[in-house]
Amino acid sequence: xxxxRKEFPGVVANDEVSFEVRRGEVxxxxxxxxxxxxxxxxxxxxxxxxxxxxxxxxxxxxxxxxAREAINAGIGMVHQHFMLIPVMTVAENVVLGTEPVxxxxxxxxxxxxxxxxxxxxxxxxxxxxxxxxxDISVGQxxxxxxxxxxxxxxxxxxxxxxxxxLTPQEASDLFDILQTLRQEGMSIIFISHKLNEVxxxxxxxxxxxxxxxIETVSRHGATEASLARAMVGRDVLLRVDKPQAxxxxxxxxxxxxxxxxxxxxxxxxxVSLDVRAGEIVGIAGVDGNGQSELIDALTGLxxxxxxxxxxxxxxxxxxxxxxxxxxxxxxxxxxxxxxxxVLEFSIAxxxxxxxxxxxxxxxxxxLFPGRMVQRAKTLIKEFDVRGGGPLTRAGGLSGGNxxxxxxxxxxxRDPKVLIAAQPTRGLDVGAIEYLHRRxxxxxxxxxxxxxxxxxLEEILSLSDRILVLFEGEIxxxxxxxxxxxxxGLEMLGGGEKAVA
Amino acid sequence: xxxxxxxxxxEEAAETxxxxxSIALKQRxxxxxxxxxxxxxxxxxxxxxxxxxxxxxHTALVVFKxxxxxxxxxxxAHPTTNTFTSISAYNLSQTLLQTTPLILTGLAVAFxxxxxxxxxxxxxxxxxGLIVANWLGVDFAGLxxxxxxxxxxxxxxxxxxxxxxxAGVLKATVGAHEVISTIMLNWIAxxxxxxLFGAGGALQNSTSPTNPVSNQVSPGARLPDFWGKQGFQGxxxxxxxxxxxxxxxxxxxxxxxxxxxxRAVGFNPDAAAYGGINVKKNFIRAMAISGAFAGLAGTLxxxxxxxxxxxxxxxxxxxxxxxxxxxxxxxxxxxAVGTLLGALLxxxxxxxxxxxxxxSSVIDPTLASNLTYIIQGLxxxxxxxxxxxxxxxxxxxxxxxxxxxxxxxxxxxxx
Ligand SMILES: Nc1ncnc2c1ncn2[C@@H]1O[C@H](COP(=O)(O)OP(=O)(O)OP(=O)(O)O)[C@@H](O)[C@H]1O
Ligand SMILES: [Mg+2]
Numbered sequence: 001x002x003x004x005r006k007e008f009p010g011v012v013a014n015d016e017v018s019f020e021v022r023r024g025e026v027x028x029x030x031x032x033x034x035x036x037x038x039x040x041x042x043x044x045x046x047x048x049x050x051x052x053x054x055x056x057x058x059x060x061x062x063x064x065x066x067a068r069e070a071i072n073a074g075i076g077m078v079h080q081h082f083m084l085i086p087v088m089t090v091a092e093n094v095v096l097g098t099e100p101v102x103x104x105x106x107x108x109x110x111x112x113x114x115x116x117x118x119x120x121x122x123x124x125x126x127x128x129x130x131x132x133x134x135d136i137s138v139g140q141x142x143x144x145x146x147x148x149x150x151x152x153x154x155x156x157x158x159x160x161x162x163x164x165x166l167t168p169q170e171a172s173d174l175f176d177i178l179q180t181l182r183q184e185g186m187s188i189i190f191i192s193h194k195l196n197e198v199x200x201x202x203x204x205x206x207x208x209x210x211x212x213x214i215e216t217v218s219r220h221g222a223t224e225a226s227l228a229r230a231m232v233g234r235d236v237l238l239r240v241d242k243p244q245a246x247x248x249x250x251x252x253x254x255x256x257x258x259x260x261x262x263x264x265x266x267x268x269x270x271v272s273l274d275v276r277a278g279e280i281v282g283i284a285g286v287d288g289n290g291q292s293e294l295i296d297a298l299t300g301l302x303x304x305x306x307x308x309x310x311x312x313x314x315x316x317x318x319x320x321x322x323x324x325x326x327x328x329x330x331x332x333x334x335x336x337x338x339x340x341x342v343l344e345f346s347i348a349x350x351x352x353x354x355x356x357x358x359x360x361x362x363x364x365x366x367l368f369p370g371r372m373v374q375r376a377k378t379l380i381k382e383f384d385v386r387g388g389g390p391l392t393r394a395g396g397l398s399g400g401n402x403x404x405x406x407x408x409x410x411x412x413r414d415p416k417v418l419i420a421a422q423p424t425r426g427l428d429v430g431a432i433e434y435l436h437r438r439x440x441x442x443x444x445x446x447x448x449x450x451x452x453x454x455x456l457e458e459i460l461s462l463s464d465r466i467l468v469l470f471e472g473e474i475x476x477x478x479x480x481x482x483x484x485x486x487x488g489l490e491m492l493g494g495g496e497k498a499v500a
Numbered sequence: 501x502x503x504x505x506x507x508x509x510x511e512e513a514a515e516t517x518x519x520x521x522s523i524a525l526k527q528r529x530x531x532x533x534x535x536x537x538x539x540x541x542x543x544x545x546x547x548x549x550x551x552x553x554x555x556x557x558h559t560a561l562v563v564f565k566x567x568x569x570x571x572x573x574x575x576x577a578h579p580t581t582n583t584f585t586s587i588s589a590y591n592l593s594q595t596l597l598q599t600t601p602l603i604l605t606g607l608a609v610a611f612x613x614x615x616x617x618x619x620x621x622x623x624x625x626x627x628x629g630l631i632v633a634n635w636l637g638v639d640f641a642g643l644x645x646x647x648x649x650x651x652x653x654x655x656x657x658x659x660x661x662x663x664x665x666x667a668g669v670l671k672a673t674v675g676a677h678e679v680i681s682t683i684m685l686n687w688i689a690x691x692x693x694x695x696l697f698g699a700g701g702a703l704q705n706s707t708s709p710t711n712p713v714s715n716q717v718s719p720g721a722r723l724p725d726f727w728g729k730q731g732f733q734g735x736x737x738x739x740x741x742x743x744x745x746x747x748x749x750x751x752x753x754x755x756x757x758x759x760x761x762x763r764a765v766g767f768n769p770d771a772a773a774y775g776g777i778n779v780k781k782n783f784i785r786a787m788a789i790s791g792a793f794a795g796l797a798g799t800l801x802x803x804x805x806x807x808x809x810x811x812x813x814x815x816x817x818x819x820x821x822x823x824x825x826x827x828x829x830x831x832x833x834x835x836a837v838g839t840l841l842g843a844l845l846x847x848x849x850x851x852x853x854x855x856x857x858x859x860s861s862v863i864d865p866t867l868a869s870n871l872t873y874i875i876q877g878l879x880x881x882x883x884x885x886x887x888x889x890x891x892x893x894x895x896x897x898x899x900x901x902x903x904x905x906x907x908x909x910x911x912x913x914x915x
Contacts, residue, residue, distance in 0.1 A: 320778070342764050356760045
C-alpha cells in the first residue's frame with residue numbers, strides 16, 4: 001500500500017500512508033486511538049475506497065470495490081467489532097457465504113457443523129459449533145470470527161485487535177496458530193494496543209500517528225517504551241503508581257448471590273463480596289465463568305435467582321436498571337457496541353443515555369439538546385475523545401474513542417459504585433495510562449470500584465484486593481502481593497480451595 | 501460491524517442491527533436522493549406498464565398528464581383564483597382532502613418504526629377512530645359544536661390508542677410479533693364496524709333500517725369546510741389538525757424524553773435497557789401513540805365528511821388509508837417532513853388517477869383505478885429494494901471517480 005489517503009468529513013484518517021507486508025511475516029500495526037489503523041485495513045479489505053494512493057498485491061496493482069473482491073483475492077479480515085449474525089449458529093456463521101451444499105441447494109448443516117468442529121479442534125478453540133452466536137460470550141465470538149477468516153483460506157490475514165477480548169491463555173494459543181500460519185507462508189497483519197504481544201509475535205512493526213506513517217521497525221531492538229514513544233510522541237508511564245488505599249464505608253454488598261443466564265443455566269453460584277469506598281476490588285477469571293451474569297445482576301439488567309445486593313445501604317436485589325443507576329451505580333459495560341452506545345445517536349445523545357430525563361438535560365419531559373451538546377463538549381475535551389464533535393455519530397468514532405466516550409459518561413455521572421468491565425479494551429497505551437490513573441483518582445475520591453477484567457496484568461496492577469471467580473464461585477481472595485501464577489492457577493480451578 | 505460502526509457496504513447493512521438501525525443507515529447513506537429516485541423509478545415502471553398494456557406510448561403520456569391535472573397540483577403554478585369556477589382549484593382541494601388522513605396514518609407507521617416496530621394495523625385503528633367519532637357525533641347532538649368536535653376527536657383518538665396498545669402489550673408480555681397481532685386487530689375492527697353499521701347494528705341509520713349505513717353525524721359535530729363551494733364536499737379544517745400532528749410528531753421525537761426513549765429503543769434496545777430505559781413500556785407506549793395518529797385520521801374523515809358522508813358496509817372494505825400509510829412512511833423515511841411529502845404524493849395520486857382518469861375515458865377504467873395501487877406497490881417494492889438503488893447510486897459515483905465522494909455519507913438529519 002503506497003501513499004494511501006482517506007478523508008472523512010472533517011477528518012483525514014489516512015494521510016499518505018505507506019505500508020508493506022512480506023510473505024510469511026507477521027506485521028504489527030500500532031497507533032493511538034483514531035490513528036487510522038482500522039481505516040487503512042478497511043481499505044485493504046475493500047470496505048472503503050481510498051481517496052488516493054495505490055495497493056499492490058504480489059506486485060500487481062489491485063483495486064477492490066467490495067469485501068467480496070478482497071476475499072477472492074485472498075485477503076481475510078477479523079474486525080475489531082464482530083460481524084456475526086447473532087441468531088445463527090457458530091457453524092452457520094463460519095461457513096456463511098461458502099456453505100457446503102447438499103443436492104445442489106440445501107445447506108448441509110451436518111457437514112458444516114462437522115467441518116467447523118474439526119477446525120475448532122485443530123486450532124484448539126473451545127467453541128460449540130451448534131451454539132447460537134447470541135448465546136456465547138464475547139471471547140468466544142471473537143474466536144468464531146477468527147475461524148471465519150481461516151475457513152476462507154486467506155493468504156493475507158488482517159486481525160484488528162483480536163486479542164482485546166482473549167485471556168492470556170487464549171491469546172497464546174492464538175499466537176501458536178499464527179506461528180503455524182506464518183510458517184505456511186501466510187502474511188499476517190496484526191493490530192494491537194498491547195505492546196508486549198506485538199513484541200512477542202511481530203517480525204516488523206509499523207507505527208501510525210494521526211493518520212501518518214511514523215516508522216517501520218524490526219522487532220529486534222524495539223522496546224515497549226520505544227514503541228509507546230513513537231505512537232504517542234512522548235514518554236509513557238507503563239506502570240501505575242498507586243498510593244495506599246484509604247478505605248471507608250462498605251458501598252457495595254453482595255450476599256450469596258445466585259443468577260441464571262438466559263438459558264436457565266446457573267452461572268453465578270453463591271457469590272458474596274463487598275467493596276468499600278476508596279478501594280478497587282478486582283475480579284479475575286477466565287471469560288465465561290459468570291462475570292457477565294454477575295455484572296448484569298448488580299446493575300439490574302438480569303433477574304436474581306436468590307441472594308441480596310445492597311448499594312450504599314439501599315437494598316436493590318430485585319431492582320430495575322433505572323433504580324440501580326439512581327442508587328449510584330456506574331457501569332462501563334464489556335461490550336460497548338452492543339450495549340454501551342447507541343451507535344446511531346450522536347456523541348451528545350450518548351452522553352445523555354442514563355440521565356436524559358434529568359435536569360439540566362431535561363425538565364418535566366422536555367429535552368434540551370443545547371445543554372446535552374454543552375455537556376458533551378466538556379467531556380470530549382476532558383477525556384480527549386478524538387474524531388468528532390458533540391453532533392458526530394458515535395458509530396463514526398474509532399473503537400478506542402468509543403470506549404473513551406463510555407468511560408467519560410460513566411465517570412461523569414459521579415457514581416458511588418463504579419463497575420468497570422474491560423475498561424481499557426481497545427484503548428491505546430496513552431489512553432490506558434490516563435484511564436488507569438483516572439480510576440485510581442476516582443478511588444481516592446471515595447468511590448467503590450469493582451474491576452472485572454480478563455487481563456490479569458490490569459487486575460494485578462490496579463486492584464487493592466483481588467477476587468478470583470471460577471465457575472460462578474469466588475475461589476480465592478488476595479490482598480497485597482500475590483504472584484500471577486497463584487491467581488492463574490486459581491482461575492483454572494486449581495487453587496487451594498479446590499484442592500481442599 | 502466493521503470498526504467505524506456501520507460501514508457503507510449494503511451487504512453488511514442487511515446483516516446488522518435492528519430495523520430502525522438499518523433504516524437509519526440507509527437514510528444516512530442515501531439522504532434525500534434515494535426517496536426521490538424511488539418515486540421516479542416507480543413512475544417509470546408504471547409508465548411502462550401502461551404503455552405496454554395500452555400498446556401506446558402516447559396513451560401513457562396522456563394518462564400521466566391526466567393524473568397530474570386530476571390532482572389539481574397544476575393549480576399551484578397558477579393560483580389565480582380560489583373559487584370553484586377553476587377546476588384545478590377544486591381538484592387540489594380534493595387531493596388535499598385525501599392527503600389529510602394519509603398524513604396521519606403515515607405518521608402512525610413512522611412513529612412505530614422509530615421504536616423498532618412495524619404497525620400494519622393502521623387500518624384497524626383508523627376504523628376504531630371512525631366508529632367512536634360516529635357514535636359520539638350522533639349521540640351528543642346539541643352540544644356546543646366546539647366541545648362536541650373536541651369530544652369526538654379525543655375519544656376516537658384515545659380509543660384507537662388503546663386498541664393499538666393491545667398489540668404493544670402482547671409484544672411486551674408474551675413476545676407476540678406486532679405484525680401478526682396488528683393484522684388480527686385489523687380484521688376485528690373491520691368486522692366490528694361492519695356489524696355496528698350493518699343492518700340491525702347498534703350504530704345503523706335509524707331512519708332507513710334496511711340500508712347498511714351509519715347514522716349521520718349531527719351537524720354540530722361536523723368539521724367546517726374552509727375551501728369549497730356550497731353543496732360540494734370541500735376541504736375541511738381537519739387538514740390543519742394533520743399539519744399540527746406533523747409538528748407534534750417532530751417535537752415528540754426530538755424534543756421530549758419520551759422521544760429520546762423511543763429512538764433509543766428503536767436503534768438499540770440493549771443499549772436502551774442499559775441506559776435505564778424500560779423497553780417494554782416503550783413498546784406499549786409507542787404502539788399506543790402510533791394508534792392515536794391513525795385513530796385521529798378516522799375521526800377527521802368521519803367528522804369532516806360533511807353533508808353526505810356516511811360509512812356503510814359498502815365503504816368499509818374500500819378503506820385503505822392505513823395501508824397506504826405504510827408506503828407514505830417508508831417513502832418519507834419515517835421522518836415528519838418526509839411523511840408529509842409522501843402523503844401529498846399519494847393523495848395526489850389517489851385523487852388524480854381516480855378523477856383525472858375516471859372521467860376522461862383515455863384508458864380502461866379498471867386499469868385507471870388500479871394504477872394508484874400499482875404505483876403504490878412499486879414504491880413499497882423500491883423502498884424495500886433501495887439497497888439496490890443505493891448500490892447503483894454508489895457505483896455511479898465510483899464511475900465518475902470523484903475523489904472525495906460520498907456527500908451523503910454523513911447526513912445527520914433524522915427528521
Ligand atoms: N465512517 C466514518 N465516518 C467518519 N469518520 C470516521 C469513520 N471511520 C473512521 N473515522 C475517523 O477516522 C479516524 C481514524 O479512525 P480508525 O477507526 O481508523 O482509528 P483506529 O486507529 O482504528 O483507532 P482505534 O485504536 O481506536 O480503533 C478517526 O478520527 C475516526 O473518527
Ligand atoms: Mg480501530
